[in-house]
Structures are given as structure tokens and as C-alpha cells.
Amino acid sequence: MTPILEVEQLQTFIGQYHILHDVSLQAEQGSITAILGRNGAGKTTTLKSIMGLTPPQAGSIRFAGQRLNSLRTFSIAQLGIGYVPEHRAIFRDLTVTEHLILAERKRGDLRRRGDLIFSLFPDLQRLERLLGSQLSGGQQQMLAIARALVPETQLLLIDEPSEGLAPVIIEQMMRAITALSEHTTVVLVEQNFRMASAISQAYYMLDDGRTVDHGTMTALRGNPQLIQRYLGAA
């Protein structure tokens, strides 16, 4: 299998703070890859660097063979990378439908992808007229993922999908992400190890802005010392 995303020795500064020192990772086409690590390990910044929101100072990011480093965020998105940010970034004054229309890149995207989106998140259909600010946390998370799926997406970057959600909603989210990975590659940042380990095939462990370990999720589950060391809990 060829990796669709290759990140090598990424270094990112935010202002004068050196956040990423040496982050490398790969995502196989059609897989779910989890980026794990403690708070402040650099997981979110890694996703933001891939999206060009915090452009890296050194290292390389390649997506489907193309170098992303010097591209601007909108061009990166247009290559087929969907981004579901931390805290969801739902527009409070836009309705659910307006979110989906805004996400269209070509006329008719929503018609083409509507079936997929509403089969993953059937609830969204009856919420169409509600404003972003009227949605619950779980509904916002569904909308944030749905929005990223409206255009043809080859890679989906999802930041902390379980954050602040009730366990039953997390279950629902896990099923949805597993189902959508049949259509797109997923890179997931997740604090909730139980969720990450249940749905992803590969993992990358970040600590203090460095990739310190990686492998298959099966191998990680059999290594409680590693989990204890970098995540603090199993």
C-alpha cells in the first residue's frame, strides 16, 4: 500500500514558540490513522501544519505525491483534504443547510454526496433549518464532519471528535467515522484512547513536538507500558 500522506521531520513555530520539533507520519490510503499524545504534545498543530494554517518552517508534507509546504490553505483544501477542527468551528449564524451549501466546491456537490452524508448522519436531515448555535455538541460534530465531506475528499483530518460528547454520542461518532473510512482516508487526533484504539489501524505517538513511536494499533494495545508512559493511562 502506498501512503497518501507523508509528513517528514516537520518543524513548526507559532509566534516565537517552537511547537513541533520533529514530527513524521504516514497515512495509508483507506485507513484510519490516530495521532496520540498528551495535551500540548503537538497533535493539533500537526493537523494545522498539514492544512497550512500554521505553515511549517522545515520538513516536508506530501499528499498524493504533491508537496504541500508552500501552498495556501484554500489550495490545500482544494486538493481533496477535508478538515474538521478542534471545537468544530461551526458558524453560529448559519443554518445546517447553509453550512453544506457553503462547503460545495462545484455546483451539485451536495446533490452528489448528499446520500453518503445523510446515511452517515441521518439526524442532520431533520436539523436542516436550525442555526449552528442551536445545535448540541454532538450535532455540531456531525455537521463539522459532514461539511468536510461535501466536496470529493481523499483525506479527512479530524481533530478530537469525541471532545465534550456523551458516551452514547461517541459510539455513534465511532460508527460514522468507521463507515466513512470506506470512502476516504482518515487521520484522527484523539485524547480518548478507547475510541482511537477501537477504530484506527495505525498510530503515531507524539510527545513534546516529536514523533516518539508508531506502529499498528494491535501492537500498541499489547504494550501497556508505552501507553502508560506517553498517555498516562490505559
Added chain:
Amino acid sequence: MAVAAPPTIQTKPLRERLAPLVIPTVFVLIFATVLMVAPASWPKLITGILLPGLTLAAIYFMISAGLSLIFGLMDVLNFAHGSLFMLGGYCAWTCNVWLDPNYAGHWPITIASGNLRFIIGLIVGTLVGAAVGSLIEISLIRPLYKRPIYQVLLTLGLVFVFDALVRTIPAWGSLSRAPIKPPMLTESLSLLGRRFPSYSLFLICLSVSLAVLIALVLRRSRIGLTIRAGVQDSAMVEAMGINVRRVFTGVFGFGSGLAALGGAVAASFIGVYPEMGLEYQLFAFIVVVIGGLGSYSGAAAGALLIGLARTFSDHLVLETGLPTAIASASTVLVMAVVLLLKPGGIFNKN
């Protein structure tokens, strides 16, 4: 297949539902108090206070709407916005004067119809404003998006540049130039037995139609959707594959053009002078703060409030012999009252 449950209707407590009525009620009460202290007959109230208030509001709206949208979308507080208002005014005035075949130093091309000269003046003023605004955004503001303090200094500096420019151009100069009205809008209309200038009515109609048109574009079109989303979170809009920078330039140019159009129509009403930009910009800032920084509806509501406050206080001063300073202070008083009731402005949601 299970039937989808109907959307839950969220009922708000009464207190929350009445909240939007607080500010209008307070001001209706304030204005009613003014009328009790200084009574006015119905015709006087309408043609002497309300319509002149709306006329001022019309001009305030055209300069404030762009200022608010630009701030909302790109967090740029454009101190040079008033300069574009002034520039539009001078361009329109120039077309009115220099295209006139009866003017001694007229241009090689002349237009005999004063009405046509007026319309051309509005178009030229708007286009020049939009073009200059877009150029300012692309060349000067774009490199400074990450450095807001520099932006403030830059746009403040531009005010002086434009001021000097206007005074340096021999045809414009430092003097105040009298307004030139188009022949079709020179007459006064008879309204409820009193005279009311038709030009004021034109100003009100133009501004209201523009306000409705822009609101429709913001509500219904895709570009409007992009702008509304961008006002809330422009980084996310960019991450959705939209070239936000181009939207920034477009909105900056549009807002500048609208201010310039405001200046162009104001030129036939108040004349042109180099300080007109700063003078109206001050009101625009008050309007935008009252309405809620970044809110388009807020700019409209704020303009309305400030316009009316101005004419109501003028009326109060004229009728009661109170010091005229009260009339000038009224706009700031309105701002104080609004900010006490709603610190973020009328339409601020944060």
C-alpha cells in the same frame, strides 16, 4: 424506515424574547420626552425632524456599512474609510463642474445635461472609491493582517496622505465647494403643507434600496453566505477551500465604493471640503460601535439612531434655547445609553 422526529422547537424564556425590544423602547421614550419638552405639530414632526433624521441616517449608513463589514470580516479598523467618502465626493463634484460646457475651464468632453453629469459623477465616484479601496487592501493592508497595530497606524497615516492630496490638486484645493444639485432634484416637494427638499427624499430612497439590496445579497447569495461565514471564522472558510484573500479584497473594495458613493451623493447636499471625510467618519465609528462591530444590520440600526438623535436634539435646542453643544453631544450620549444597555452594541452576539 423510522419516521424522522420533527425538529425540536426551542422555546426561549420571555425575558430573552423581549430583550431585542429594550433599546427601541428606550429610544422611543427618549424621543417622546423630547417632544413633550419641545412640542411639534405632526407635519413639523415628520418633515422637520423624522425625514431630515432619515436623510442623515442615509449618509451615515453608506459610510458605516462598509466600515462594519470590513471590520467584521478582516478585523481591520479602517481609519481611512472617511477619506474614501471624501474622495467619492470630490470625484462627483469634479464631474459636475468640469463636464459642464458653461464652465470656463471645462474638459475637452462636455455634457450639457446637469442630470447626466450628476449620474456620471455618482458612478465615477463609486468606481474610483472601489478601485482605490481595493488597491489599498492589496498593496498596503494585506502584508499587515498579522500586525493589527501597524494597520491602525497605516490607515491613520493614509488619512493625512489623502488630505494632503486633495489640498495639493489645484482643481480641488483647501476651500469648501458649494453643493451642485442636479436640475431634476432641485425642487422642493410639498409634504403635509410644508416644503421638503426632493434631494433628501432621493437620498433616503437610494440608501434604503441599497440597504435592502445588500441585505438580500448577504442573505441569499453564495458570496453573501461566504461573507457571513467569514465574519464569524475566516480561517475555517479558507480551510473549506475558499480563497478568503480574494473575498477580503472584494469586500474591502465594495465597502470603499459604498463609502465613496455616500460621499458622491453627499457632495450635492453638503458640498465638498477636505475635512468632510474625518467629520463623517467620526459619526460612522459611533454608528458602528452602537450597532455592534462587524454587524451589517447593526450599521443600519446605528445609522438610523444617530440620524434621528441628531435631528431630535437640534429640534430640542432650537425650541428651548438650550446650549447648542447638546445637539453635538447627542450622538455620543446615544452611544453611552446603548453601550450601558448592551456593551457589545445592538446586534453583537458575543
